[in-house]
Amino acid sequence: MIKAPFCLGDRSNDGSALEICHAKIMPTARQLFKSRLPNVAELLRMTNVGVIKSSTKESVSLRLLYFKSKGMKMNDVLSVGVIGAGGIARSHMRAIEQNDNIRLVAVMDVDADRAESAAAEYGGKAYTNLEALLEDAEVEAVHVCTPHSLHADQVVAATAAGKHVLVEKPMALTVVDCDRMIEACDQAGKILMVGQVMRYYPVNRLIRQMIADGEIGEVGHLMRRRYSYFNPTQPGSRYRHWYLDLEVGGICVLYCFGPHEYDILHWYLDSPVQQVYAQGTESTELYEGQKDSYTAVMTHANGAVSVLSQSVVCHASAHDQYIVGSKGSMMLAGQKLLVNGEAVPVNGANGDGMSNQIREFATCCLEGREPDASGRSVRHSMAVIEAAKHSAEWNAPVQISEFE
Numbered sequence: 001m002i003k004a005p006f007c008l009g010d011r012s013n014d015g016s017a018l019e020i021c022h023a024k025i026m027p028t029a030r031q032l033f034k035s036r037l038p039n040v041a042e043l044l045r046m047t048n049v050g051v052i053k054s055s056t057k058e059s060v061s062l063r064l065l066y067f068k069s070k071g072m073k074m075n076d077v078l079s080v081g082v083i084g085a086g087g088i089a090r091s092h093m094r095a096i097e098q099n100d101n102i103r104l105v106a107v108m109d110v111d112a113d114r115a116e117s118a119a120a121e122y123g124g125k126a127y128t129n130l131e132a133l134l135e136d137a138e139v140e141a142v143h144v145c146t147p148h149s150l151h152a153d154q155v156v157a158a159t160a161a162g163k164h165v166l167v168e169k170p171m172a173l174t175v176v177d178c179d180r181m182i183e184a185c186d187q188a189g190k191i192l193m194v195g196q197v198m199r200y201y202p203v204n205r206l207i208r209q210m211i212a213d214g215e216i217g218e219v220g221h222l223m224r225r226r227y228s229y230f231n232p233t234q235p236g237s238r239y240r241h242w243y244l245d246l247e248v249g250g251i252c253v254l255y256c257f258g259p260h261e262y263d264i265l266h267w268y269l270d271s272p273v274q275q276v277y278a279q280g281t282e283s284t285e286l287y288e289g290q291k292d293s294y295t296a297v298m299t300h301a302n303g304a305v306s307v308l309s310q311s312v313v314c315h316a317s318a319h320d321q322y323i324v325g326s327k328g329s330m331m332l333a334g335q336k337l338l339v340n341g342e343a344v345p346v347n348g349a350n351g352d353g354m355s356n357q358i359r360e361f362a363t364c365c366l367e368g369r370e371p372d373a374s375g376r377s378v379r380h381s382m383a384v385i386e387a388a389k390h391s392a393e394w395n396a397p398v399q400i401s402e403f404e
């Protein structure tokens with residue numbers, strides 16, 4: 001019989017009620033309360049469990065019992081810490097809750113309030129010091145969710161401490177730093193994955209598979225646009241001002257949005273970029289000192305040409321693409337996919353991407369397998385971005401081999 005001292009109001013007094021309850025419902029106490037399952041109240045009544053307090057320790061304990069009830073051993077579950085408890089970290093923590101093969105044991109932020117409120121909401125210990133989190137033996141892997149200029153050093157420190165790493169995009173602000181991160185992970189024998197969440201959107205996986213299966217023949221041209229108006233200084237913006245600081249965030253259009261966009265092109269085609277020619281412009285006061293719009297033309301190893309046009313100062317937004325092959329064509333706008341002009345159903349939504357990504361990370365760490373969005377694979381995207389930046393500065397095509 002599992003004892004459940006954290007289960008207040010368990011009228012059976014020996015934990016038996018909870019055993020039934022946790023076996024049937026969700027992995028954490030928070031989800032127990034916030035679950036959209038229509039029958040939670042009924043289940044609670046049925047199992048005799050009155051109230052489960054949702055403090056950190058208790059929610060972790062409940063999770064352990066849940067794994068046990070499913071016949072899972074703790075080494076089937078990756079214990080992670082999240083570094084940086086800002087906007088995207090909360091999406092990571094929600095996705096951790098959605099997956100059985102991963103659990104949150106720690107959160108670290110230099111801002112104590114953010115660390116503590118995230119830990120109170122999602123579970124785990126709160127830290128304000130990176131070294132302390134990295135010394136925590138319970139933490140097997142970390143998610144680096146901090147501003148861009150911190151990624152490289154935090155990844156190197158985490159792998160040196162023996163942790164696997166999932167680092168948010170952009171992998172880093174320079175290819176030199178990407179190489180430093182890959183080498184550190186190789187030396188420590190740890191997994192390095194980058195948060196290329198768009199690779200985990202069901203529609204993107206379908207497009208990649210259809211191209212690989214030759215559904216539209218040999219791809220000749222791929223044209224993609226991403227336009228939006230991105231102003232973190234606007235009142236009410238959920239983004240912080242560091243995104244406009246060149247030293248911290250890098251050129252915003254290239255290093256905030258670009259990592260998703262440049263990455264997906266060579267990933268779809270499974271063919272690296274060999275040459276890039278880009279032009280960029282500095283259009284507004286908001287982005288004074290940096291270019292806010294770029295268009296890049298890339299030649300891939302398989303001969304295909306891709307064109308990416310991006311802007312962060314366009315009030316009407318667009319996020320779409322056209323792919324033209326020898327036997328057909330595809331169009332994607334948002335999540336709507338057309339193949340040869342006909343709508344194709346997609347099994348799953350873009351909103352599933354984060355959860356899919358987190359599951360892949362945990363699986364790879366537990367099985368010692370290289371993730372699809374590995375540091376090595378994403379390093380290529382960062383080389384293409386750096387080449388695009390130089391190309392626009394020099395007004396000349398740049399070979400990616402220069403970054404090898």
Ligand SMILES: NC(=O)c1ccc[n+]([C@@H]2O[C@H](COP(=O)([O-])OP(=O)(O)OC[C@H]3O[C@@H](n4cnc5c(N)ncnc54)[C@H](O)[C@@H]3O)[C@@H](O)[C@H]2O)c1
Nearest residue numbers: 084085086087088089109110111145146168169170197240
């Ligand atoms: N995958 C996506 O679609 C997506 C979306 C948004 C952001 N991101 C990426 O996620 C990362 C974080 O972005 P965000 O919008 O969540 O930023 P944010 O500013 O909301 O959060 C960053 C957090 O890091 C903390 N921090 C700052 N310095 C720190 C340090 N030295 N150690 C620990 N914590 C520190 C801050 O206090 C803050 O809470 C960036 O790399 C960003 O590009 C990805």
